[in-house]
Amino acid sequence: MTGGGAIESDLDLDLVLVNSPLKDYDQSVRRNDFTLPTLGLAYIATCANQNGFSVRVLDAEARGLGLSEVAAMLNEARPRWVGLNLLAPTYAHSVHLLQLLDPSISVMLGGHQAKAMPRAILEDSRIPRIDALVLGEAETRVPILLTDVNTRVELPSVFWRDGGKPMMPVVRSKNPFLLAPTSMPCRCWTEAIWTRILTGTAEFLNPRWSPRADAPLIVRFAVQP
Structure with missing residues (x-):
């Protein structure tokens, strides 16, 4: 069972947030219709939309999409950024998906796994690029990153990889909300x-x-x- 379809290609998308599938449905048949709503990604998308950015959420698990299908949809849509929520059950699939992604697309990562083991993720050479690893709740930081990736040096709990080296600055924000x-x-x-x-x-x-x-x-x- 697959959800098929495409992301709107007539839009200049700033970001597509992806909920990775629990299985690679290129290889396994999806046998149920149960899935939890991706509330965290929806919060981020809503906040970014209200700050003037074009954002979509692609729930690959709910739609029963295989990794090659997800990658094809993302590469056809060509957003500036793709964001994934890294979770223990879907980590391997997320890594594989990132390997299939157009190398010109910037990559934003978050989720429980990012919060639990940021250095290990930054040092995971299987992931081609990491432009922003956002720890904790990301609603206030994602719009700022979408405005200018260079602001990551000023944002708390935002790490990245540069030339294969993990960049993990300690930053304290004077404004707990960062946005108005x-x-x-x-x-x-x-x-x-x-x-x-x-x-x-x-x-x-x-x-x-x-x-x-x-x-x-x-x-x-x-x-x-």
Whole structure:
């Protein structure tokens, strides 16, 4: 069972975010219709869209796509960037997909595996290129990277590979959100609520919240007055 189709080729795409399949469906038949929504990728895409970028999400697992099919769709669409969420069950498939990708396309990586073992991923010679390895919640950093890849030297928890060498600078951000709060996809929140969030006076379901680069993960659980 395959989902087929194509990514819109008439668009100048800035980024395609890919949820890698659990199996290579070029080799194995998909035997179920169950899959979890790619909520994290959707958050990133929504934030980037609202900041003026053209972004699409390709859920290869939900569509039952083989790796060669995914690569063909990406190479035909020719986005500036391709982003993958690296997870333990799909890591090998993600690596294979990156090997099939047009070498001119910039590569952005994230996900649980990236957070758990960034150096090992940067040193994995099977991955042809890594232009940005983003640790933690990426909504605020992806739009900045899409604007200019050179900003990665100023962004917290963003690593990359340069000439085969892992680049892992330690960067502290003075602004936990990096983007203007009103540019984030939380329409129901007023300026007053944002002010309370930024000053730490809002009520949170997680009482250990503190401003940091991946604060949006916790901010989603803010309780409105």
